[in-house]
Amino acid sequence: MxxxxxxxxxxxxxxxxxxxxxxxxxxxxxxxxxxxxxxxxxxxxxxxxxxxxxxxxxxxxxxxxxxxxxxxxxxxxxxxxxxxxxxxxxxxxxxxxxxxxxxxxxxxxxxxxxxxxxxxxxxxxxxxxxxxxxxxxxxxxxxxxxxxxxxxxxxxxxxxxxxxxxxxxxxxxxxxxxxxxxxxxxxxxxxxxxxxxxxxxxxxxxxxxxxxxxxxxxxxxxxxxxxxxxxxxxxxxxxxxxxxxxxxxVFKAPPGTKVTENKATDVQRDAAKQQAAAERQKLSAADKPTIAGKGWTTVVSAKLPKSDSTSSAEAKQAEGLVGMLPAVSGSWGKGHLFAGTLFSVLVTDDGRVFAGAVTPEKLYEAAA
Structure with missing residues (x-):
């Protein structure tokens, strides 16, 4: 445990x-x-x-x-x-x-x-x-x-x-x-x-x-x-x-429960498929998430995937939610900010996202 x-x-x-x-x-x-x-x-x-x-x-x-x-x-x-x-x-x-x-x-x-x-x-x-x-x-x-x-x-x-x-x-x-x-x-x-x-x-x-x-x-x-x-x-x-x-x-399946047996070979095969798919979709160095700072004030940043006319309904819904957040701007550009109790998230108009258990000012500093 x-x-x-x-x-x-x-x-x-x-x-x-x-x-x-x-x-x-x-x-x-x-x-x-x-x-x-x-x-x-x-x-x-x-x-x-x-x-x-x-x-x-x-x-x-x-x-x-x-x-x-x-x-x-x-x-x-x-x-x-x-x-x-x-x-x-x-x-x-x-x-x-x-x-x-x-x-x-x-x-x-x-x-x-x-x-x-x-x-x-x-x-x-x-x-x-x-x-x-x-x-x-x-x-x-x-x-x-x-x-x-x-x-x-x-x-x-x-x-x-x-x-x-x-x-x-x-x-x-x-x-x-x-x-x-x-x-x-x-x-x-x-x-x-x-x-x-x-x-x-x-x-x-x-x-x-x-x-x-x-x-x-x-x-x-x-x-x-x-x-x-x-x-x-x-x-x-x-x-x-x-x-x-x-x-x-001791697991006792309740009546009506469908139990799926997963063999070790099946799990290993699925893992290999996922790894192969990940290899095919490897991000370029510029698109990989980066970490700034350490400890309590760590900020994680990444680029958002580009959306197009074929974007999923979930992606479009996410874009709509971002648009509902308060608009902010600074020397780093423009975007939208979510300020929670323990963490903040900044989504910039140029497709970047910054997040951490830090004040919005710390995110603005990272974005700049």
Missing amino acids: SVFRSRPAMRWLVPSAAAVVVIGGGATAGTIVASADSSLPERSAAQLLVDVQNAKVDGLSGTIVESADLGLGAIANLTQGKGDLTSLLGGSNTARVWYAGETKARLALIGTQGETDVIRNGSDVYVWKSTDKTANHFVIPAEAAAKHQELQSAGTTTPQDAADAALAAITPDTDVSTTGAAKVAGRDAYELVLSPKDSSSLIGQVRLAIDAEKHIPLRVDVYAKNATKPAVRVAFQQISFTVPDAEQF
Whole structure:
């Protein structure tokens, strides 16, 4: 399960002395100590970072609630209640998780209109969708089993996944501090706070509530700048560290479900076809997406595909949506701007697009 995968990029966090040098602009451990309540011993930010890095449990089950308010308005409303991955764009979503070792994991994303389950049991992986009553069965080849990351193909988000992304962004441009103790899903936790120093970032803080005993993140909150409530929250509502029963990982197709068997050779053949198609449609160097900046203020830019009379209805609809965005202009030219809670997107009239968790001014700078 991705909650417990190795994070090689974070090895610099160990030992804790190395973390102290990086975090807080070189602050000493004594200046950023978690002033927990009397029931918990004090814990420095450096120690908490190492705790998260080394966290490991044999099993767990629980309910995760994800909520997001990204300023998408009606776009987010279209995705609600579907019980698939698009519903993560806005509103509130619930998922159940079970984990019993590296080869036994299950996630159920639950919506008002349906449910999507991803189940791994040994070399067998099932993806079931209630909305269309279908299930796909994959068998992980023996040679690939060691490299397979459970639930990764589903793009699921757990508190640990969100914490990994936040911790990977730690640089000398990040303030790291603690706010003391917290209670999440009935468990004691320490709260670690990551804050970008660069004023160009739209992210104000990332707060991680770390289980005091098991050291895994129980809750991750992402705050927009100057906000008093999180724009994104991923949190366990209920959690148990008892190893789930083996029956939880046995897929039983509900009546009327069409199960498609996908052989390893079929998957490999499809992958080869997709790779060949990608090779035929390779972008020129000038058309490839580029990345400017790093960490909290990274800006991704690319050229939009040229439209013509044969453009699809979806492409034309997208063009219509862009035209509805506020018009902006500058030394870089003219275009339209989407300013969300945590990210901005600039689409220029000459066919370029710039996006990042940054202020519009940062996008204008990149466009120029």
